[in-house]
Amino acid sequence: MYLTRFKYIPLIGTIGNYKKEYFSKDLVAALTVAVVVIPQSMAYALIAGVNPVYGLYTAIVSTIIASAFGSSNHIIAGPTNAIALLVAGTLGSYMGQENVYQMLFLMTFMVGILQILFGVIKLGKVINFVSHSVVIGFTAGAGVLIGLGQLSTLLSISIKDSAHMSTIQKFYYVMTHLSETNLYALGLGVMTMAIIIICKKINKKLPGALIGIVIPIIFIVIFSLDQKGVKLTGVIPSSLPPFKMIQFDITAMQNLFGGAIAIAIIGLVEAIAIAKSIATTSRQKIDANQEFIAQGLANAGASFFQCFAGSGSFTRSAINYQSGAVTRIAGMLSGVIVAIVLVFFARFAQFIPNPCLAGVILVIAYNMVDKKEIKHIVKVGRFKSDSLAMWATCIATILMPHLDVAIYTGIALSIALYLKDTNKAPLKILVPSQEKNGHVIEKEVRALKDKADIVIIQPEGNLFFGSAEDLQTKLDDLVDKSKVFILRMKYVATIDLTALGALKVFIRTVRESGGIVIFSGVKSEFNSLLTNSNVTSDIGEDNIFMSENEIFASSTNALERARTVLSCEVSADKEKSAACTLLESETAANTGPSVINKNTASL
Numbered sequence: 135m136y137l138t139r140f141k142y143i144p145l146i147g148t149i150g151n152y153k154k155e156y157f158s159k160d161l162v163a164a165l166t167v168a169v170v171v172i173p174q175s176m177a178y179a180l181i182a183g184v185n186p187v188y189g190l191y192t193a194i195v196s197t198i199i200a201s202a203f204g205s206s207n208h209i210i211a212g213p214t215n216a217i218a219l220l221v222a223g224t225l226g227s228y229m230g231q232e233n234v235y236q237m238l239f240l241m242t243f244m245v246g247i248l249q250i251l252f253g254v255i256k257l258g259k260v261i262n263f264v265s266h267s268v269v270i271g272f273t274a275g276a277g278v279l280i281g282l283g284q285l286s287t288l289l290s291i292s293i294k295d296s297a298h299m300s301t302i303q304k305f306y307y308v309m310t311h312l313s314e315t316n317l318y319a320l321g322l323g324v325m326t327m328a329i330i331i332i333c334k335k336i337n338k339k340l341p342g343a344l345i346g347i348v349i350p351i352i353f354i355v356i357f358s359l360d361q362k363g364v365k366l367t368g369v370i371p372s373s374l375p376p377f378k379m380i381q382f383d384i385t386a387m388q389n390l391f392g393g394a395i396a397i398a399i400i401g402l403v404e405a406i407a408i409a410k411s412i413a414t415t416s417r418q419k420i421d422a423n424q425e426f427i428a429q430g431l432a433n434a435g436a437s438f439f440q441c442f443a444g445s446g447s448f449t450r451s452a453i454n455y456q457s458g459a460v461t462r463i464a465g466m467l468s469g470v471i472v473a474i475v476l477v478f479f480a481r482f483a484q485f486i487p488n489p490c491l492a493g494v495i496l497v498i499a500y501n502m503v504d505k506k507e508i509k510h511i512v513k514v515g516r517f518k519s520d521s522l523a524m525w526a527t528c529i530a531t532i533l534m535p536h537l538d539v540a541i542y543t544g545i546a547l548s549i550a551l552y553l554k555d556t557n558k559a560p561l562k563i564l565v566p567s568q569e570k571n572g573h574v575i576e577k578e579v580r581a582l583k584d585k586a587d588i589v590i591i592q593p594e595g596n597l598f599f600g601s602a603e604d605l606q607t608k609l610d611d612l613v614d615k616s617k618v619f620i621l622r623m624k625y626v627a628t629i630d631l632t633a634l635g636a637l638k639v640f641i642r643t644v645r646e647s648g649g650i651v652i653f654s655g656v657k658s659e660f661n662s663l664l665t666n667s668n669v670t671s672d673i674g675e676d677n678i679f680m681s682e683n684e685i686f687a688s689s690t691n692a693l694e695r696a697r698t699v700l701s702c703e704v705s706a707d708k709e710k711s712a713a714c715t716l717l718e719s720e721t722a723a724n725t726g727p728s729v730i731n732k733n734t735a736s737l
Contacts, residue, residue: 142424145202148461156460163459164467166339167210167450171197171472173343174449176367176486177495178213180287181280182221182442183229184238186367186483186491187476189213191375192441194473196432200446201465204428205421206409210450210465211432215498216276217401217445223537224393230295236381237390238442243380244387244394245443246434249402253426265552268544269403270507271524275531275540277502280495287492290319290363300535316363319489322350326493339457343494351485365488372480374473375439396538399545401445405429408446412455519551559597559605559633563612564590582615588696589616594625597633606636613640617649618696624655624681634667641672653678654692 171193179189193212200211224241228234282305286293291314293299293307326346333342353359360366402425409420433443454464511520527544534540564576565586576590589612597605612619621637641651651673656664658680664670670678679692 159458159460160464161467163454163457163464164471166457167454167468168471169341169344170453171450172475173347173494175213177491178215178218180491181215181218181495184442187370188440188442190472190476191439192436192444194469195375195436195439195441196444197469198466199435200428200432201462203431205424207418207462208412208451208455208459209409209446210454211446212444214404214445214447215280215502216273217397217443219276219280220397220400220537221442237386239380239437239440240386241390241394242433242441242443243437244390245398246430246437248394248398249426249430249433253423253430256423265523265548267511267520267524268527268548270504271527271544272531272541274503275528277499278532281499284492284495287488288320288323290316290365290489318359318362319364322487323489323493325350326490327497330497347486347490350487350490354485354487366484367486367488368484370480370483372477377438378440380437393538396541397443400541401429402426405446408448408451412451523548523551557600557604559601559608560594561608562592564592586616588618590620590622592622592625596627597629599630599632602632602636605633609640613643613647619644619651620692621651621653622655623653631667638669638672652692652695655681657681
């Protein structure tokens with residue numbers, strides 16, 4: 135009752151149906167998520183090119199709002215690696231300027247408004263145009279970029295004017311200045327990565343990232359490594375996310391618009407993919423448009439509290455569900471717990487070594503490359519649409535100077551390849567033949583070399599303007615192959631005027647060459663279309679047989695018509711042609727108790 139009444143504010147429904155026994159499970163899940171989100175959000179802030187405190191702010195505000203309004207009970211929103219990289223790419227030209235944070239929060243607001251707009255006008259199905267292969271390709275490319283971008287921090291190699299350099303340029307600089315590596319920084323970073331990997335092998339529930347940051351802090355304090363060139367995070371304000379009004383600027387909004395759309399799209403793809411993935415086991419119904427609105431409200435609202443754009447997190451959402459979370463309250467509690475930690479324990483964060491955060495990011499970047507899924511896509515076909523779209527997006531993500539362009543490239547390519555595959559008209563060519571036992575079968579042939587008495591043409595699926603040219607070409611090749619063509623229409627789902635025009639040309643061409651076209655299995659919804667487009671007058675009402683409830687009735691009537699056309703009613707002293715004998719056998723079979731179905735559907 136509550137969930138239906140408060141569809142657009144699902145939190146009210148959750149509270150109305152909440153039970154006491156839910157709280158302990160939600161609290162345990164929230165604590166587990168908070169342990170993971172604290173080091174992750176700080177690391178993602180560094181990927182975005184901003185102070186780690188803004189990652190914590192985002193993990194508080196975005197998580198609470200998205201959990202309150204989302205359709206999923208388990209998705210955890212906030213900073214993510216892919217979105218952080220897109221943020222950094224979009225704001226690259228503003229890095230080092232005084233107004234960079236103003237631009238950051240303005241862009242976050244724009245992303246939120248776009249996502250809300252997508253949800254309000256119900257564009258949930260539009261996400262289907264962003265193929266799974268494009269997301270895999272972008273994520274893999276983003277993982278490579280993130281990893282390369284953190285090498286300078288891991289090795290503690292300072293790069294002058296790095297804000298205006300691409301990741302590839304930074305990587306080249308690092309490779310040519312390896313002699314400047316700080317071995318203490320490298321040792322701490324490697325220690326963090328080793329701890330995370332070991333913890334994962336011991337028990338996946340262990341907070342490896344948190345442990346991997348806490349232990350190196352001990353070495354920092356004991357050996358004063360900060361005085362030996364190891365850079366620390368620095369002071370983080372011990373306060374809740376402060377409210378700050380966004381400074382709206384039309385010129386800035388125009389400059390940020392392209393990047394904002396890319397972030398909005400990828401953010402929604404991530405969120406929906408996570409929600410649907412968890413829903414396969416939780417059995418919860420997911421409303422894509424409601425999730426759009428939730429993510430939009432989270433970003434738009436968080437922009438006033440000094441947060442950058444976020445989305446659903448694969449890692450944190452999975453941990454939340456696996457830790458026993460029952461309702462959306464778990465996600466909201468995780469945001470509250472991070473806020474409490476920020477207020478009371480932020481002063482200890484100043485000792486966190488930057489190389490350790492880089493180590494956390496490098497492990498995350500490695501895991502972003504879904505090697506299993508990449509192998510699966512390649513195995514299906516190296517030169518198939520999915521594989522080409524994946525590799526093109528991956529390479530574009532790594533090499534293109536603007537990540538939003540890489541996203542658009544992948545989407546455009548996947549749509550183009552899809553259209554390329556759908557401009558083919560599925561068409562089966564069937565030739566009736568008689569076996570020794572007297573039964574008649576239909577043999578499917580790829581191409582007709584010799585002329586046949588009767589040819590059955592079976593178009594399938596959707597016949598629309600995109601496939602009309604291919605349909606016309608295939609029909610033209612059949613014109614001189616028979617005198618009688620039976621167009622079996624029962625497998626056609628939809629047909630538009632352009633495709634119907636191709637059929638009309640075929641009908642007239644066959645008639646001019648002395649042949650005839652017979653329609654069988656015509657659905658009732660196509661009848662008015664045939665009449666209004668003059669197909670009925672072109673072919674003649676006697677040659678159109680509607681789809682009927684009785685099995686084979688329409689085809690049997692079409693065959694009787696074919697017998698008439700071929701003048702099968704002959705005198706006793708004249709031998710019947712093979713085609714007429716075939717037709718009589720087929721008609722008897724279709725109306726009799728036994729019908730043979732070999733290779734294809736029977737007439």
